[in-house]
Amino acid sequence: MSTEDDARSWLAERGVVEVGDGWTDVEERPERRLTANDVAHSRAGEVFTDERLDRADQVRLAFGLLDLLDGYWVTCVIRSVDQGSDGPLPPDLLWEGCRRRLEAERDAEPVTYSLWVDWFEDHGTVATAFAQVLGNDIDRVVTEGSDAQLRRAGRVLACSGPVPWPLKEKVYDTAIRLPALHAPLFKGLLNSYYDVYGDLEPTAALALLVRLRLPADTLHLTELRSVLAAGHRNHYRCPHAWDAANT
Structure with missing residues (x-):
């Protein structure tokens, strides 16, 4: 069964x-x-x-x-x-259980939401959680990943806003090598800036952003590029910067 x-x-x-x-x-x-x-x-x-x-x-x-x-x-x-x-x-069962559901074709929202608001926002668990669901094997996923592994990578990238920049920068830099991950990587960068607990380094994030192959009309692409170019780290530290980028 x-x-x-x-x-x-x-x-x-x-x-x-x-x-x-x-x-x-x-x-x-x-x-x-x-x-x-x-x-x-x-x-x-x-x-x-x-x-x-x-x-x-x-x-x-x-x-x-x-x-x-x-x-x-x-x-x-x-x-x-x-x-x-x-x-x-048992960590092998815990994290394999998460990875399997992140790779499944069915919706994985309960797992991605839990990663986002529980595991990734907690400074005591974020390093282990992010490594287990993506960081440990991002190189293999990019070079030889199956459709299931790419689903997992995309889902994790999209909800990775709260992950501290030093933990995710290398993962982002690896993921960008695969165009199929550019859309979820953009979501990760956007949430890294716009989420209350999001974290990024503006110069490095902008360097990644300009390398993404995205449609020119991608929602919030212009605003994100503008605030990062201005050196802003997080929307809630200077909320008017986002509004100014829309004018």
């Missing part, structure tokens, strides 16, 4: 089953319809207290719940356990 099927069976053992396009708890309130988000909030934490499972199986089941429920809250639980008193989780 797939991890998603395992998660469905695990929930069914607890009386939580799919009904139409929703869920219900047949033991507690069978008349009430639950959303996937409801199920994630009420049940995801139980995965890591299930004593029938060893830690590795708990991690696999948690990712199965993520696949099944497609909910950001499941990623919050995974991270909370990893960073909490019962952590860390």
Whole structure:
């Protein structure tokens, strides 16, 4: 069975089953319809207290719940356990689980959002997280990467705004060698400037920006080029600079 099927069976053992396009708890309130988000909030934490499972199986089941429920809250639980008193989780399983979902054809928003606002914004976890999901193998991805690996690279680049510039500059400089990654790299640069916690070095970022092969009418390309040329590091340090670039 797939991890998603395992998660469905695990929930069914607890009386939580799919009904139409929703869920219900047949033991507690069978008349009430639950959303996937409801199920994630009420049940995801139980995965890591299930004593029938060893830690590795708990991690696999948690990712199965993520696949099944497609909910950001499941990623919050995974991270909370990893960073909490019962952590860390087995790093090979944790990060392979993230990479697999970043490479999948299906939408990976819960994982990319978690990377962005949790792992990358936290100075205690950003170096490890960024290295594990892209930094460690960016050279191989660019030179011989499969479509799946390029999906992962693009998704990580696009949400990498909060990653400190010294950690991502080399990754950006490597990614730019592959035109297929230019669009997500632009998003990464844009978020590095415009995100509240974004980080960049204006001169180096501008040097990368001018090398990108992008349509001339790319949204915010002109503004970003202007503020970087003026030496601005972050939108929120000088918000009027962005407005001035539009005039």
